[in-house]
Amino acid sequence: MKKANKYILLAPLLxxxxxxxxxxxxxxxTQSVLTTDDFGKVIYHFNLDSYIKIFTNPLxxxxxxxxxxxxxxxxxxxxxxxxxxxxxxxxxxxxHKSFYYTLIVLPFWMSxxxxxxxxxxxxxxxxxxxxxxxxxxxxxxxxxxxxxxDFSVILCLIYIFLPFVCIxxxxxxxxxxxxxxxxxxxxxxxxxxTFWKVIFPLILPGVISxxxxxxxxxxxxxxxxxxxxxxNTLFISNIVQNLFGTSNDKPLGSAVGVVLLVLVFLxxxxxxxxxxxxxxx
Amino acid sequence: xxKIRAFIISFSAFSVLWFLYFPxxxxxxxxxxxxxxxxxxxxxxxxxxxxxxxxxxxxxQAVRISFFIAISSTIAALIIGIPSAYALHKYNYFGxxxxxxxxxxxITLPGIVTGVAMLSFFPMLGIPLSLTAVLIGHTTFLIAxxxxxxxxxxxxxxxxLEMAAFDLGASPLQAFFKVILxxxxxxxxxxxLLSLVLSxxxxxxxFFLISRENTLPIEIYGxxxxxxxxxxxxxxxxxxxxxxxxxxxxxxxxxxx
Amino acid sequence: MSKLELKAIxxxxxxxxxxxxxxxxxxxxxxxxILGPSGCGKTTTLRMIAGFEMPDSGQVLLSNQDITHLPPxxxxxxxxxxxxxxxPHLNVEENIAFGLHQLKMSKSEINKRVDEMLELVQMEAFxxxxxxxxxxxxxxxxxxxxxxxxxxxxxxxxEPLGALDLKLRKQMQFELKQLHKDLNKTFVYxxxxxxxxxxxxxxxxxxxxxxxEQLSDSQTLYNHPKTKFVAGFIGxxxxxxxxxxxxxxxxxxxxxxxxxxxxxSATAILFIRPENVSFDSVTNISLIAxxxxxxxxxxxxxxxxxxxxxxxxxxxxxxxxxxxxxxxQSVAIYLSPNLIQIYNS
Numbered sequence: 003m004k005k006a007n008k009y010i011l012l013a014p015l016l017x018x019x020x021x022x023x024x025x026x027x028x029x030x031x032t033q034s035v036l037t038t039d040d041f042g043k044v045i046y047h048f049n050l051d052s053y054i055k056i057f058t059n060p061l062x063x064x065x066x067x068x069x070x071x072x073x074x075x076x077x078x079x080x081x082x083x084x085x086x087x088x089x090x091x092x093x094x095x096x097x098h099k100s101f102y103y104t105l106i107v108l109p110f111w112m113s114x115x116x117x118x119x120x121x122x123x124x125x126x127x128x129x130x131x132x133x134x135x136x137x138x139x140x141x142x143x144x145x146x147x148x149x150x151x152d153f154s155v156i157l158c159l160i161y162i163f164l165p166f167v168c169i170x171x172x173x174x175x176x177x178x179x180x181x182x183x184x185x186x187x188x189x190x191x192x193x194x195x196t197f198w199k200v201i202f203p204l205i206l207p208g209v210i211s212x213x214x215x216x217x218x219x220x221x222x223x224x225x226x227x228x229x230x231x232x233x234n235t236l237f238i239s240n241i242v243q244n245l246f247g248t249s250n251d252k253p254l255g256s257a258v259g260v261v262l263l264v265l266v267f268l269x270x271x272x273x274x275x276x277x278x279x280x281x282x283x
Numbered sequence: 284x285x286k287i288r289a290f291i292i293s294f295s296a297f298s299v300l301w302f303l304y305f306p307x308x309x310x311x312x313x314x315x316x317x318x319x320x321x322x323x324x325x326x327x328x329x330x331x332x333x334x335x336x337x338x339x340x341x342x343x344q345a346v347r348i349s350f351f352i353a354i355s356s357t358i359a360a361l362i363i364g365i366p367s368a369y370a371l372h373k374y375n376y377f378g379x380x381x382x383x384x385x386x387x388x389x390i391t392l393p394g395i396v397t398g399v400a401m402l403s404f405f406p407m408l409g410i411p412l413s414l415t416a417v418l419i420g421h422t423t424f425l426i427a428x429x430x431x432x433x434x435x436x437x438x439x440x441x442x443x444l445e446m447a448a449f450d451l452g453a454s455p456l457q458a459f460f461k462v463i464l465x466x467x468x469x470x471x472x473x474x475x476l477l478s479l480v481l482s483x484x485x486x487x488x489x490f491f492l493i494s495r496e497n498t499l500p501i502e503i504y505g506x507x508x509x510x511x512x513x514x515x516x517x518x519x520x521x522x523x524x525x526x527x528x529x530x531x532x533x534x535x536x537x538x539x540x
Numbered sequence: 541m542s543k544l545e546l547k548a549i550x551x552x553x554x555x556x557x558x559x560x561x562x563x564x565x566x567x568x569x570x571x572x573x574i575l576g577p578s579g580c581g582k583t584t585t586l587r588m589i590a591g592f593e594m595p596d597s598g599q600v601l602l603s604n605q606d607i608t609h610l611p612p613x614x615x616x617x618x619x620x621x622x623x624x625x626x627x628p629h630l631n632v633e634e635n636i637a638f639g640l641h642q643l644k645m646s647k648s649e650i651n652k653r654v655d656e657m658l659e660l661v662q663m664e665a666f667x668x669x670x671x672x673x674x675x676x677x678x679x680x681x682x683x684x685x686x687x688x689x690x691x692x693x694x695x696x697x698x699e700p701l702g703a704l705d706l707k708l709r710k711q712m713q714f715e716l717k718q719l720h721k722d723l724n725k726t727f728v729y730x731x732x733x734x735x736x737x738x739x740x741x742x743x744x745x746x747x748x749x750x751x752x753e754q755l756s757d758s759q760t761l762y763n764h765p766k767t768k769f770v771a772g773f774i775g776x777x778x779x780x781x782x783x784x785x786x787x788x789x790x791x792x793x794x795x796x797x798x799x800x801x802x803x804x805s806a807t808a809i810l811f812i813r814p815e816n817v818s819f820d821s822v823t824n825i826s827l828i829a830x831x832x833x834x835x836x837x838x839x840x841x842x843x844x845x846x847x848x849x850x851x852x853x854x855x856x857x858x859x860x861x862x863x864x865x866x867x868x869q870s871v872a873i874y875l876s877p878n879l880i881q882i883y884n885s
Contacts, residue, residue: 007455008370008374008376011366011367011369011370012366012367012370012371012376014362014363014366014367015363015364015366015367015386015426015430016382018363018422018423018426019385019386019423019426021408022401022419022420022422022423023385023388023389023397023423024385025404026397026400026401026403026404026405027388027396027400029400029403029404029407030396030399030400030403030404033403083299083302084299086292086295086296086299087295087296087299087300089292089296090292090293090295090296091296094289094292094293094296104531104534105300105303105304106303107530107534108527108530108531109303109304109307111477111480111481111526111527111530112307112484112522112523112526112527112530113483113484113500113519113522113523113526114484114486114500115484115486115500115503115504115507115519116307116310116503116519116522116523117306117307118507119310119503119507119515119519120306120307120309120310120519121306122507123306123309123310123313123516124306124309130309161302161303161306164299164302164303165303193285193288218393219393221393222392222393222394222395222396222487223393224395224487225486225487225504228508229504229507229508239393239395242395242396242399243395246399246402246491252403255399256399256403259395259396259399259400262393262395262396263392263396266391266392266393266396270391441623441625443621443623443625444625444627444628446592446612446619446621446625447619447621447625447626447627447686448627448638449591449592449611449612449613450590450591450612450613450617450618450619450687451613451618451638451639451642451686451687451690452613452639452642452643452690453613453638453642454613455613457642458613461638462627462629465627465629466627466628466629468629
């Protein structure tokens with residue numbers, strides 16, 4: 003078995019990734035320290051203007067902060083919603099576990115667009131939400147803020163990322179052996195205590211993993227805001243979207259992208275360090 | 284007390300499930316609405332919008348393009364992914380862990396970052412914004428899917444099978460096609476189905492790499508931004524049905540291992 | 541004429557020197573077993589014959605041809621693996637035919653050969669079964685048939701019976717031995733089970749820490765083990781520390797015994813099989829021991845004896861001999877000089 007095979011087999015992959023992945027990422031880094039001329043064309047004049055702009059102009063750093071806060075809200079909401087569902091399937095379902103698991107997994111693979119669109123229908127002025135509330139007499143005018151606002155975007159994101167968070171939490175519930183719960187009860191802890199002292203610490207890695215995923219996904223999302231957001235709704239990724247689109251400032255866009263990248267890497271690094279530290283399996 | 288708690292848990296769990304599926308059911312329901320305004324409740328039902336869909340030229344074109352991109356990029360990802368997964372499983376390389384992380388970057392990082400990176404750099408390679416660029420973009424992240432899925436299958440494969448094949452006179456190439464490939468077949472099929480679905484749904488990277496011809500999700504995205512037309516409901520319903528069928532099949536294939 | 545020759549083979553993995561300057565000649569048509577404990581290098585040696593490992597130095601010669609650096613698919617050598625390694629996606633017939641496809645045989649020739657092999661291992665009824673539909677023993681037979689079908693010059697067997705239960709193992713040992721006789725092919729067998737080795741082999745190479753300690757037939761190995769390790773590894777052994785007086789005698793329990801030996805050190809290890817320890821009439825020059833325990837082991841019984849200095853000695857005796865001793869009794873034992881070996885300690 004020739005030793006050359008070892009490298010020949012991997013060569014196409016290495017070439018592909020280098021040309022189409024590594025170089026583009028490196029280029030973005032480079033582009034972030036360049037500028038544009040008056041016509042929007044990128045010129046090779048090195049400077050840190052873009053980065054300075056990001057940290058001094060409130061438009062950028064406030065959007066970044068706001069997006070991050072929204073991301074935390076989305077993550078927390080997803081975790082809270084996932085917990086009962088994951089717990090239920092892991093502990094309360096005996097026979098059709100795989101069926102329920104498929105139910106969680108299925109939306110995970112479905113068209114993002116389709117799932118976001120549903121909220122347009124539901125939250126519209128004549129949509130189900132408003133119509134039902136009006137029919138029930140709770141309100142007499144359609145609530146305008148439910149659609150085309152930050153609220154609708156956050157709601158949509160929670161909806162779309164829920165399966166992403168539920169799956170790792172479910173997996174960590176599943177890995178808890180029943181005998182641990184029995185041992186805890188045997189030693190005198192009631193169900194509530196058992197949950198907090200035995201179960202919760204063991205599912206924490208799954209919770210952190212899922213939560214980090216929701217954070218990263220929200221930070222990188224521009225679609226929900228553009229579909230369901232109002233005129234004032236601006237997420238950090240929308241800024242990137244604009245800068246590479248209508249505003250045409252590629253260096254600045256790249257710089258924001260790099261900041262986003264660094265943020266994502268930091269989150270992932272913290273998350274994996276935490277998981278390594280609390281490895282129980 | 285115990286029963287109340289059990290009830291609360293079940294109720295919460297089912298509420299969340301309902302929350303997950305309710306919007307989808309709404310879309311399907313409304314796709315049969317005769318009226319163009321999505322008011323509630325529905326007065327008349329019809330299949331008009333489905334019919335209108337098939338007459339929508341740009342929509343059909345987008346479907347064709349999406350199929351083309353999905354199939355081509357899946358094939359490209361297979362060609363690059365299978366030998367790579369084999370090599371990564373069999374040999375040790377300097378920097379192997381780093382390589383694995385790089386392969387996963389299109390999935391780890393937000394699509395928008397990958398999209399703008401490619402948008403900026405591809406022209407330097409002589410690749411303009413076009414379907415070619417989209418194809419390359421899709422292939423790049425499908426490679427990650429292929430390698431992850433196939434590598435996982437390789438780990439479960441009996442290492443003695445390849446040895447037995449060599450022992451009985453098969454060259455490495457023969458052993459690969461006669462013994463290894465048949466035993467990772469189901470993983471490949473599962474990965475292919477997954478790739479097709481993901482490609483047909485991809486937006487962030489595609490958004491930055493297309494020029495004039497739209498893929499299906501981009502076309503739908505455009506329609507959605509313009510307003511709510513029930514045609515979109517019909518498309519959405521069809522997409523849901525096709526995706527879920529494909530995913531069901533993919534999950535079934537993976538379970539058979 | 542040697543069928544296979546290993547010359548000065550060395551193999552290391554990292555800092556572990558697994559096979560140490562090994563020389564081995566295997567005769568045409570013989571059933572040779574490489575016997576040794578885990579980690580002694582026997583499997584690595586077998587893999588170097590098969591071609592899955594290459595020696596760091598030395599040569600592997602098959603019928604005088606140097607195959608040292610040939611890949612396994614170019615060697616006319618086939619292996620029966622411990623976990624069978626049957627191809628799960630092929631049925632029995634297709635598994636057996638696998639090696640034949642590489643030999644450019646015609647379809648009818650292949651079919652004929654496959655049927656021959658099925659008959660040989662008595663698996664005709666399983667022709668179209670898939671591996672997962674068969675038991676371990678059945679899979680093992682198919683694995684054997686598959687390895688023999690291409691008519692290799694040597695058949696290698698890597699602990700093939702390890703995963704089978706005792707009764708099945710004994711039956712397969714018998715069948716393999718029969719197969720060897722019928723086929724008249726060179727078999728190289730690897731095992732850690734010394735009973736298995738003794739039953740089946742023409743010659744046994746006892747390996748320990750990368751070297752062959754002794755290469756002989758079963759009887760010689762059993763009765764005249766060359767080293768302390770071989771003595772202890774094959775069958776049961778009494779290994780008794782003694783003091784050497786001069787070149788012709790040793791002392792034990794303050795008694796001197798004549799024995800022609802060539803041990804240079806002041807102390808040595810005396811070896812005698814439990815069945816060769818005999819009860820004697822008490823004289824003032826005989827060895828005295830106390831019976832600590834008598835254990836009934838089915839077809840024989842075991843006496844656990846202990847001498848005045850606390851040395852434990854095991855004696856075995858056929859159950860058909862009348863039991864005349866009791867626990868706690870003092871007895872005289874006799875160690876026949878013909879049945880003793882002395883080793884460096």
